[in-house]
Amino acid sequence: MRLPAPSRSRAVEADDRFIVELERFQGPLDLLLHLIRSQDIDIFDIPIAEITEQFVRLIEGVEERLSLEEAGEFLEMAATLVRIKAQMLLPRRDDLLEDEDPRSELVRRLLEYEFFREMAYTLADAEADRARHRNKGYIEPRRPPDVSELPLELSLDDFLAVAVSLPAPPVRTPHRAPVRPVTVDEKVDLWLRALKEKARVPFEWFMRRWRTRIHAVMSFLAALELAKRGSIRLRQERHFGTLWVYRGEGDEDS
């Protein structure tokens, strides 16, 4: 991946009429540079009066179009240009050195900015080139289809017809769902009935099957009760292995 040679064409856009969108520019230096480069003006001999006039005209109403801070940046540059213009009008003394041209500081800033502006284009090219080299994992794993995105196989009319026919939703009042009462005795019967058909059943078989906690608790208590009575025997072959429930000797029902 070698960096390509910088292209100059993009920095200078040839348009002789300055109908520009301020938002397109990266601030006042960018705009100023655009004015200079697009008119083929010698940057070391900027016609300040002309450029100032163009610049001020372009940023007219800037405070309505940009944020206060961004507008301030353009206005500050306008003020700088006006100040340089005024300095240029002052009679020049012969003993002044050439680098004391009132424009020199602005020119230095413009050239410096232009270098980085150009570099940004070089970086953009490098970025695009890098983006064409894809790493492993670039293609995302296939996702399971999202149910909510599946098309509804129903026309709007069908839907509305059903919606209209429905009674108004009842006013919601909080209510307590009745818990079906269950007793230890009922669970005892269940255990014994199961053991009548089978010699042994896994303990969790009865614990897993209940949707509500109360059933599981009662099942558990029933098993304890039966074990105490000697109606069932419990066996486990190893730690955390399956706990088996067997018919016990003391089971009076068998």
Added chain:
Amino acid sequence: MKATRIVEAVLFASETPLAPAEIARASGDLSAKEVEQAIAELCQEYEEEDRAFQIYPLGDGYQILSRPEYAPYLERFDSVTRTNKLSRAALETLAIIAYRQPVSRLDIEDLRGVNAAGVLRNLQERGLIEVVDRAEGLGRPLLYGTTGRFLDHFGLRSLEDLPRPEELQIALRSGE
């Protein structure tokens, strides 16, 4: 096991660039230098066999990436990384930091003539720049520099890969 193949396996399994020293961890009798040698061999091999991928140097490390001519085919698939193009403001700011680091926010704002706070925060969040130091003097402002991810993002091996100012030859282009 042949060193070349070990290095190939490590590079194949990685989704980010790996430095030779990191790759060398794969085997007790592999040195960073041998890794470099193996990479050179692999590069040549892939070139000769016209493979769809190649090993590219990125920052301090190496990574297997698909060759650019296959990008159009890969782009037909869903991917997360499609939208990571940087804005012009971000690119200009990065250019300044790359050349002037360590550099303060004020210096950057001076060079671009616009506020840089938002752009800097964004670049920091993306891991392309980091605070590398504090300047002496009033308020001891933070100084920014580019990161390894910056090099990766632009496919650079080091900052030396950036064109030197005199190569650009823009400064005096219309002044002569």
